[in-house]
Amino acid sequence: MEPTPLDRIDKRILHALQNDARSVTTTELAADLEVSPSTVSNRIEHLERDGIITGYRATVDYEKAGFPLQAVIVGTASMSDRETVAKQACTVPNVVNVRELMFGEDNLLVKVVGETSSDLTRVAKALTELGVTVRKKILISDERFEPLTAFEPESELVIHDP
Amino acid sequence: MEPTPLDRIDKRILHALQNDARSVTTTELAADLEVSPSTVSNRIEHLERDGIITGYRATVDYEKAGFPLQAVIVGTASMSDRETVAKQACTVPNVVNVRELMFGEDNLLVKVVGETSSDLTRVAKALTELGVTVRKKILISDERFEPLTAFEPESELVIHDP
DNA sequence: TTTGAAATATGCAAAAT
């Protein structure tokens, strides 16, 4: 469902909100884009209604927040209840998010944070009880760089390049 | 660096802002927590200054935004310039974020979105030119469930459980 | 950490393009 393809204003709004969804005010955005504040809020409402913007989240440095261990658990659930399992996995304490893999041997990617390694093994055990075959545990860095080039106004040409 | 361990108020603020960083107002939060609005903004400022909150981002449904393909590219850069390469990788169009893996054969995880598969191969080529050995390309679902149990007030006991 | 006042931002309705 793509009711309306995104125009330049939409893309610039998306780009701005991906970089700063809280401190940036509608008024500032409006000034940048040289439109009225209500135009900006109308556009944002549309993007939300169309499901293009799904939410606004604070990004947390888990290490500094007291969870020095971050890991991705790679696992497999039977195709039939993969989605159910994914949802249940989300409710396991210390699980941060879950993704489904579309191809390959494994089909679940579970991000976990913990204070100690026992947190990670406890999550792994809980996943096993949900019917997930745990394949690998991979420690990852908490740091991540989010360039968010997709909606950069300048990158438009490159993105649509064949 | 953990100047002050997080107390109950901090955790509840983090939990709230992870679920909704834009529509929720300081005033509402204050009412929920039964403290004054300025206490809430003071706490938030602290969390930001201490680097626990690193930013606020709009979450985008890339599929609906015109990028039906989402993938993770798993690759390896030499340990010496892995961090430099990670930063450069972020500037490649269509790259959404980059993570470093701490152990294992591979050490980079690059998330990419694209309109067509040629976008993905272009990114893979660009990464190769940066010195990354591309190991796998894994298509992933756009959907993800973010339960964010880590800061749920109720989960406190479980989290600290050995 | 709270209180209260000033400045600013948002939301809504009506009007205009």
Place this chain on the structure above:
DNA sequence: ATTTTGCATATTTCAAA
């Protein structure tokens, strides 16, 4: 249909305590 304008309301900010 979308954008703008203007006003009433709500919120954040900053001072001082």
